[in-house]
Amino acid sequence: MxxxxxxxxxxxxxxxxxxxxxxxxxxxxxxxxEVHAILGENGAGKSTLMNVLYGMYPPTSGSxxxxxxxxxxxxxxxxxxxxxxMVHQHFMLVQPFTVTENIVLGMxxxxxxxxxxxxxxxxxxxxSEKYNLMVDPDAKIEDISVGMQQRVEILKVLYRGANILIxxxxxxxxxxxxIAELMEIIQHLTADGKSVILITHKLKEIKxxxxxxTIIRRGKYIDTVRVGEKSEDDLAGMMVGREVxxxxxxxxxxxxxxxxxxxDITAKDYRGVDVLKGxxxxxxxxxxxxxxxxxxxxxxxxxxxxxxxxxxxxxxVTLNGENVTNLSPGTLFEKGITNIPEDRQKHGLVxxxxxxxxxxxxxFAKAPFSKxxxxxxxxxxxxxxxxxxxxxxxxxxCEERPAGTLSGGNQQKVIxxxxxxxxGDLLIAFNPTRxxxxxxxxxxxxxxxxxxxxxxxxxxxxxxxxxxxxxxxxINVIFDGRIVGEVxxxxxxxxxxxxxxxxxxA
Amino acid sequence: MKQKILQSNMLxxxxxxxxxxxxxxxxxxxxxxxxGVAYAKLFTGVFSQFKYILYSAVYASPLIFTGLxxxxxxxxxxxxxxxxxxxxxxxxxxxxIGIFVDVPAILHVPLCLLAAMAAGVLxxxxxxxxxxxxxxxxxxxxxxxNWIAFYLSNYVVxxxxxxxxxxxxxxxxILASAKMTAPSFITQICSYANWGFLLAIACAFLVWFxxxxxxxxxxxxxxxxxxxAAEYAGISSNRIFLTSMSISGALAGLGGAxxxxxxxxxxxQFAGQEGYGFQxxxxxxxxxxxxxxxxxxxxxxxxxxxxxxxxxxxGVPNEVVxxxxxxIIFFIAISQVxxxxxxxxxxxxxx
Numbered sequence: 117m118x119x120x121x122x123x124x125x126x127x128x129x130x131x132x133x134x135x136x137x138x139x140x141x142x143x144x145x146x147x148x149x150e151v152h153a154i155l156g157e158n159g160a161g162k163s164t165l166m167n168v169l170y171g172m173y174p175p176t177s178g179s180x181x182x183x184x185x186x187x188x189x190x191x192x193x194x195x196x197x198x199x200x201x202m203v204h205q206h207f208m209l210v211q212p213f214t215v216t217e218n219i220v221l222g223m224x225x226x227x228x229x230x231x232x233x234x235x236x237x238x239x240x241x242x243x244s245e246k247y248n249l250m251v252d253p254d255a256k257i258e259d260i261s262v263g264m265q266q267r268v269e270i271l272k273v274l275y276r277g278a279n280i281l282i283x284x285x286x287x288x289x290x291x292x293x294x295i296a297e298l299m300e301i302i303q304h305l306t307a308d309g310k311s312v313i314l315i316t317h318k319l320k321e322i323k324x325x326x327x328x329x330t331i332i333r334r335g336k337y338i339d340t341v342r343v344g345e346k347s348e349d350d351l352a353g354m355m356v357g358r359e360v361x362x363x364x365x366x367x368x369x370x371x372x373x374x375x376x377x378x379x380d381i382t383a384k385d386y387r388g389v390d391v392l393k394g395x396x397x398x399x400x401x402x403x404x405x406x407x408x409x410x411x412x413x414x415x416x417x418x419x420x421x422x423x424x425x426x427x428x429x430x431x432x433v434t435l436n437g438e439n440v441t442n443l444s445p446g447t448l449f450e451k452g453i454t455n456i457p458e459d460r461q462k463h464g465l466v467x468x469x470x471x472x473x474x475x476x477x478x479x480f481a482k483a484p485f486s487k488x489x490x491x492x493x494x495x496x497x498x499x500x501x502x503x504x505x506x507x508x509x510x511x512x513x514c515e516e517r518p519a520g521t522l523s524g525g526n527q528q529k530v531i532x533x534x535x536x537x538x539x540g541d542l543l544i545a546f547n548p549t550r551x552x553x554x555x556x557x558x559x560x561x562x563x564x565x566x567x568x569x570x571x572x573x574x575x576x577x578x579x580x581x582x583x584x585x586x587x588x589x590x591i592n593v594i595f596d597g598r599i600v601g602e603v604x605x606x607x608x609x610x611x612x613x614x615x616x617x618x619x620x621x622a
Numbered sequence: 623m624k625q626k627i628l629q630s631n632m633l634x635x636x637x638x639x640x641x642x643x644x645x646x647x648x649x650x651x652x653x654x655x656x657x658g659v660a661y662a663k664l665f666t667g668v669f670s671q672f673k674y675i676l677y678s679a680v681y682a683s684p685l686i687f688t689g690l691x692x693x694x695x696x697x698x699x700x701x702x703x704x705x706x707x708x709x710x711x712x713x714x715x716x717x718x719i720g721i722f723v724d725v726p727a728i729l730h731v732p733l734c735l736l737a738a739m740a741a742g743v744l745x746x747x748x749x750x751x752x753x754x755x756x757x758x759x760x761x762x763x764x765x766x767x768n769w770i771a772f773y774l775s776n777y778v779v780x781x782x783x784x785x786x787x788x789x790x791x792x793x794x795x796i797l798a799s800a801k802m803t804a805p806s807f808i809t810q811i812c813s814y815a816n817w818g819f820l821l822a823i824a825c826a827f828l829v830w831f832x833x834x835x836x837x838x839x840x841x842x843x844x845x846x847x848x849x850x851a852a853e854y855a856g857i858s859s860n861r862i863f864l865t866s867m868s869i870s871g872a873l874a875g876l877g878g879a880x881x882x883x884x885x886x887x888x889x890x891q892f893a894g895q896e897g898y899g900f901q902x903x904x905x906x907x908x909x910x911x912x913x914x915x916x917x918x919x920x921x922x923x924x925x926x927x928x929x930x931x932x933x934x935x936x937g938v939p940n941e942v943v944x945x946x947x948x949x950i951i952f953f954i955a956i957s958q959v960x961x962x963x964x965x966x967x968x969x970x971x972x973x
Binding site for chain 1: 835836837838839840841843844847848850851852853854855856857858
């Protein structure tokens with residue numbers, strides 16, 4: 117077949133939610149054997165477009181052609197019959213089931229009344245070999261790595277006969293090695309004539325894997341470009357509609373005294389499994405210490421202990437020379453530990469509370485926000501108006517709006533505004549840019565650097581190695597509940613770190 | 623925005639009330655009773671004379687208190703299904719102080735009210751303690767505490783020193799100094815009129831102020847909306863649960879005191895749970911947990927109870943009132959489902 121055959125043509129897709137236009141005349145053409153990236157900031161309309169293609173939403177207007185024929189895709193089942201498969205960002209796998217059981221789930225081959233797992237298994241092995249996926253069909257999901265689970269999801273889609281695979285933010289929780297392997301798998305797929313639609317806001321991956329890239333901005337179609345002809349900066353500029361600087365401007369600065377000193381901390385997770393096995397680290401005034409590591413190696417527990425939500429079983433936490441091990445969240449805050457939490461909707465914000473209320477979440481009982489136990493609404497609003505302006509929280513004038521109605525990036529800005537103005541000695545930032553778009557990431561990074569330059573001690577815990585690399589003065593690598601290596605932020609090698617993150621020796 | 627939500631809530635509540643009456647009418651038709659006659663009696667029974675309106679307010683007072691109690695607990699995400707028991711121990715405490723402590727009226731009434739609040743606090747705080755220290759679901763212990771209160775009250779009523787001399791399944795009458803009866807120019811119209819209603823209104827505004835305007839209310843709402851985020855911000859949710867459940871208990875206890883000091887003047891032996899606490903749940907739900915709204919929903923329920931008590935005059939079983947109230951709650955509860963469906967339809971748009 118001619119590799120230029122069009123497999124998908126979405127024409128003038130408009131999708132409205134009430135008065136809000138999520139997709140405004142978007143065009144997308146995907147060819148056979150192509151990796152087509154869809155690039156856009158959060159809320160630009162990427163997911164909406166893909167949900168239209170996958171049959172989750174009917175488009176308000178516009179048409180879809182699959183393999184040259186106009187079709188109406190009114191359900192995911194219909195999309196699957198047309199050969200379109202989607203791998204979601206969050207995997208949908210049954211943990212105690214085997215790979216094979218998960219793949220056949222929902223379309224079990226029957227032999228009489230029983231499920232014919234044997235023939236399914238054979239087919240899965242065949243598919244796995246064909247695309248070099250190296251998946252063990254008998255392994256239980258709970259025993260395999262995140263990267264492997266993703267391959268299972270890909271297999272699931274292939275098993276259902278997909279020729280067009282939609283991958284939604286596929287690299288969110290992978291190590292650099294796993295990302296490289298995924299890119300290889302994508303090559304195997306396209307070599308076999310499958311088409312891959314890659315939804316992402318990571319430019320590096322687009323440069324690495326995609327042939328073409330369609331850029332969407334605020335619901336509008338901007339352009340479709342050949343990736344080879346554009347630089348990362350070009351792509352970023354098209355995505356946000358202005359010049360973007362990836363260069364983090366960080367002045368050289370000598371850190372001073374130790375603010376945080378964690379010694380030999382041990383802890384168990386909620387299941388009672390040892391997760392922290394004698395972890396030690398220090399953070400000094402005026403430096404950003406990056407804690408690199410793959411999700412699930414004890415990062416959450418460490419941050420919980422440092423913020424008082426969980427108790428350490430042994431070991432000490434010292435802040436400015438004072439032992440603060442296992443104090444309450446409120447006390448730790450008073451002692452100077454501020455925090456940008458991992459889950460902004462669960463821990464960072466009270467979503468039904470207004471922006472004003474969220475901005476005083478820790479300080480509501482202090483002057484000038486309250487007097488004799490009565491909230492001073494004027495002061496609270498004044499404070500909010502000031503921060504909304506200073507941190508460019510949108511929409512402007514959102515003082516009285518529930519925080520839950522803001523976009524993810526602006527919710528994060530509310531938290532940053534609050535924590536930065538809390539002016540603690542230590543700022544812990546846990547995945548501070550997760551799910552944010554380029555503009556918002558730039559914003560968050562700028563404020564982290566600014567706090568560092570103001571001689572605040574910053575502990576940056578992130579699953580994004582790029583973020584660690586571009587911000588940290590020092591990098592600690594966490595693996596299996598311990599620090600397994602420390603390197604200087606300057607000139608750190610991504611692959612060396614990746615190896616340590618995966619438990620190998622550097 | 624806020625206004626919109628409030629309005630839509632109110633609209634759904636009003637629709638639910640209408641549906642409640644329609645459903646009641648259908649049931650009345652089924653037993654060959656003209657709903658027009660029944661509802662006319664219900665209406666005139668409440669509105670045809672000024673004194674009837676006063677009586678409705680008297681009936682409403684304890685319900686406003688228990689409604690406030692439940693609404694207050696809802697704000698922190700706790701379900702005070704134990705308002706019934708707190709109401710009973712409140713009645714009991716007020717009654718005993720009213721009988722046995724002989725002080726001038728200016729002290730006696732506040733003393734009774736304080737005792738009732740303390741009893742309500744105790745009854746609710748124990749459940750709160752079990753919740754925060756032992757992780758026991760408050761709904762279970764509240765229900766058990768309702769029965770403990772019920773039997774405790776019946777036991778105390780029958781202690782010879784407390785029991786009314788010479789027959790009657792009740793305690794002695796409280797002293798005159800403990801009564802909250804309204805001035806005589808009002809009692810001439812409605813003999814049960816008392817200060818309870820005004821106290822209830824004052825409490826409703828106080829509760830509203832506490833929830834909306836104070837730092838305590840800020841913490842209560844924060845914990846109610848998101849326990850995790852509140853704890854992250856340094857608010858101790860356990861302390862807040864205890865505080866909220868105690869205040870909720872105090873409000874229900876006050877309701878019990880008002881019933882004794884204002885209306886009955888003695889505590890009768892119960893044959894079954896009287897239901898003021900449970901009716902408080904209805905009041906709170908109709909008011910969408912808005913404290914000021916509880917005044918109106920309490921009045922509505924009070925009027926329905928009072929008007930309903932006259933239905934037998936026209937040969938209508940007054941249970942129809944309970945059916946109507948139940949239907950209203952049912953539809954208020956499922957109105958959330960309606961809203962979800964409406965939102966989904968909006969989200970899905972038109973193809």
